[in-house]
Structures are given as structure tokens and as C-alpha cells.
Amino acid sequence: FRAFLDGAHEMDEHFRTAPLQKNLPALLGLVGWWHRVICGYPARAVIPYDQRLSRLPAYLQQLDMESNGKSVTLDGTPVTTPTGPLVWGEPGTNG
Structure with missing residues (x-):
């Protein structure tokens, strides 16, 4: 469980500091939006x-x-x- 929380913290820091072009949470959010709105999934x-x-x-x-x-x-x-x-x-x- 501790490793799970540590990984979540790492991703929080990545989201906070990574540029948009390499920001995985932001990119996945955009992919989710694309799938729902543009593709109609x-x-x-x-x-x-x-x-x-x-x-x-x-x-x-x-x-x-x-x-x-x-x-x-x-x-x-x-x-x-x-x-x-x-x-x-x-x-x-x-x-």
C-alpha cells in the first residue's frame, strides 16, 4: 500500500512540474475528452x-x-x- 501511495505522490509531482507536452495526466485527460466528444465513445x-x-x-x-x-x-x-x-x-x- 505504501508503494501505491508513493507512486501516486510521484504522479502528483509529475503533474505539477512536467511541461504540457510531457504531462501524462494532462495528456490522458485530453485523450479522454477526445474519445468522448470527438469520437463519440x-x-x-x-x-x-x-x-x-x-x-x-x-x-x-x-x-x-x-x-x-x-x-x-x-x-x-x-x-x-x-x-x-x-x-x-x-x-x-x-x-
């Missing part, structure tokens, strides 16, 4: 490689879909563009 699969991460898809589903899957703006107006994707998955070890 409605869903994203999260397939952990290890059974110990089996609950990660459910956690990300709750985090992403509740935060980004809105159908109206703050003033109640319906959104006119795609919002966050459907997030689903299972450990790859179940495949």
Missing part, C-alpha cells in the same frame, strides 16, 4: 491487472460518473455536448 473500461485492485473500477465509476456525468448545467439548462462516459470494468483476472 460512450464508455470507458477499467480492467485492473491484479485481483487486489478489484474494487478500483467501482470506485472510479462512482468518482467519475457522479462528478462528470451531469445532464444539466448549474442553472438547470440541459447540456448540449457529451458529458462524462459510462465507466465499467472488472479485474482482467476474471476474463
